[in-house]
Amino acid sequence: MNDFDKQILRLLADNGRLSWTEIAEHVNLSPSAVQRHVQQMQASGLIKHFTIALDTKKLGHEVRSFVEVKMQRSDVALAKQFREIIRELPQVQSCYKLSGSVDFILDVVAPNLEAYGQFLEREILSIPGVLDASSSIILEEVKAYEVMVESARHD
Structure with a gap:
């Protein structure tokens, strides 16, 4: 580059x-x-795709949260099933597999707290292999996605 x-x-x-x-x-x-x-x-592959940034609140999603998910680690098939289910849930904006004590982190939106609670209970906690899900409700977006090109390598 x-x-x-x-x-x-x-x-x-x-x-x-x-x-x-x-x-x-x-x-x-x-x-x-x-x-x-x-x-x-x-x-x-440096540019993966072009996209737009949407205001989730203006789309009717008053609640946005990061959900840390802990999985049963002894069964690889359960983790695969988790990924497949998560990809189909429109409330999940993004999902990342992590190292450490938490296995996945989800970026989730919902219209309100009641719907969010129901989503967690009915969708996330009911997935086979999920041991725990811990939520952090986003109160304010301080900084959004930004491309860091200054330290990018030169080819």
Whole structure:
């Protein structure tokens, strides 16, 4: 990744709707060169996909929480089943497998606390192999996703 790639990534992270021309003006390249850089970053897997950031509250999700899930560790099939079930639950925005005493962390949304409690009880705690689920309700978003390109390696 070169300096042009880093500049392009910063611009796209701030506004993914910029045109090749608009990006080109900022990084002093031609629009076609910018497009080639982006296509190369996509082909290499550096850019996985383009997406949009949604305001979950405006979508009717007043509650957002991180849920730490502890699993029965002696059965690999249960962990596989857990992953499959989690992928199908629309309330789960993201799920990560962790090292340490917690096995998974989920980013969960719900319209209200009552619905959130029911979701935990009926959906998460009922999954085979789940031993415990601990919630941390998000009170305020202090910093959202940000691309860190400064320390990225040069190829």
